[in-house]
Amino acid sequence: MQVVLAFLIGGLFTIAIYLLLRRAIARVILGLALLTNATNLLIFTVGGLTRATPPLIPEGQTRPGGPFADPMPQSLILTAIVIGFGVLAFTMVLAFRTNQIVVADDIDRMRATDALVPIETAELAEPYDEEVESHPDDPVVVGEPERVG
């Protein structure tokens, strides 16, 4: 079971990092969501998997009998899930507002705060037109002639 989960976690991290490296904001947010879940799953797995033995103390005793699941990773994950959920909700609203204001879903169009020379706002704010430009996440077709200008 641990091996299966290890591969699953590795896969989730891979996809998350791939998505985080994309230019489209929506994909970055999906990447963050996957990253959160991969992390939670990782804590769950490394905490040790025990089958069907909840950490409950029988009545009249002071310690649970036999092997029991460590409650600590579970409480960590519970906290992390709540925090991750809240932060993700905020990030989605932020991306939504950003999209309304900047009129772009492309990190490359959000370089006004990084650029040395002030960029004309008009240049950045021109609406995104899928008809004219190919989507940044479109796969590059091999052999396609390069656009000039």
Next chain:
Amino acid sequence: MSNLLILPIVVPFFTAALALLLRDQRRAQRVLALVGAAGIFVTGAVLVAVVARGGPLVLEAGGWPAPFGIVLVADLLSAILVTLTGGVGLAAVAFSLATIDSRREGFGYYPLLLILLMGVSGAFLTGDIFNLYVWFEVLLIASFVLLALGSERAQMEGALKYVAMNLIASMLFLVAVGLLYAEVGTLTMADLARVLPQAENPGLMTAIAAMFMVAFGIKAAVVPLHFWLPAAYHTPPPVVSAVFAGLLTKVGVYALLRLFTLVFVGDIGYTHTIVLVASGVTMIIGVLGALAQSEMRRILSFLIVSHIGFAVMGLGLYTPAGLSGAVFYIVEDMIVLTALFLITGIIYQVVPDDDLRNLGGFYAAAPLFGVLFLLPALSLAGVPPLSGFFAKLALLRASIEAGQYGIVATALCTSVLTLLAVTRIWSEVFWKPNPRGTTLTVPRLSAQSVPLWLPVMVLAGLVVVLGLAVGPAFRLASAAGLQLYDPSAYMSAVLGVER
């Protein structure tokens, strides 16, 4: 007495909750914000006094003893930083009274500021590594909203980058916490310090330490993990920038200092060498970035990055003198950077522009304002007799003692270049005649403009006072540095609490 430790968290929490309930009453909100920040400052100062006399204080939350429950711990470093959090908070709240528009106030600006202060205090006080993650998230979510509040174009762009980068750092932090727990089965920092030397797998420990280093490196904006900071810090209102500059990156540095003096000291030759090299690179790249910029707050944002390098350098040396220097430097940096960003706020009140080319003539309009700028600016560059000089002197002496001459040269070059960067602001904004040819009307000091001037005056005054009375101040910092270097007092306070 140990119940005192909960106050820097509870006071801002309750004032924030009350302020949120009284959303429509601006006056009540303002008073509550002042009370909350003052509460942190006063309890912080009391903590410093108590800890300096009686050693680290420990509070077991819920009465659970140390390795099982969450503890709050105040050693000297934590207590000093909590005091400064209150001080920076107080200055920011006062400055906000004069500069924050009513729309932002209506959307809960003051409660957010208080929650941010609560998160910062909590991060400084906690003795549990997972709890540290929680406090980081508390302060982050408050800072996210503060950064985006107002919805200006630049703010949204900056906020998005800031949020994404910080969330990645948080996840890395959490992964490292999970792995650490799986390996040693405890999350209390003092207990970790006890069990880690006997860990079965020292290689894995170093790997986990590296993950923590990257996570906190992002949060502290250590080069090459700094790119989010200059993209975001200049976008919100100047007073928000001032709070961020004074507090947020310092929390990252504090976390580095705490973990890499208490917990991860198993492989110093590896981890602390990386820290030392990164600190040198941070200094140089940061200050070169500052020289390339032409907007005031962008220059200062890069200078934040550059001067994070100095604070981290003390950790990289890992000697008592180096750590003492780092503590003094963090204190000095918090004061100076807050003051400088608040000064950009005053300039912004007169001319709503950040660009050096469009500013000028402030010295002719208000000569004393020019002096007020020069005090923290020259302190940042390390000109005697201001406090920044002594902070740098301490670090340089420590690195010469440790035989690290490369970092000495780097630090000296950085200081000269910092001087160049701040004198550029001086000559463009203050000395040069106003390019628009109009005379500026800088607000005079009056009963009405006290909230605008007083925070800057007090902070600039502190820079001078800390420089002139460097003896007692540095003794306190040395004691804090010694506690970091030899954490036995910290550990026995946490693990051996009498019940």
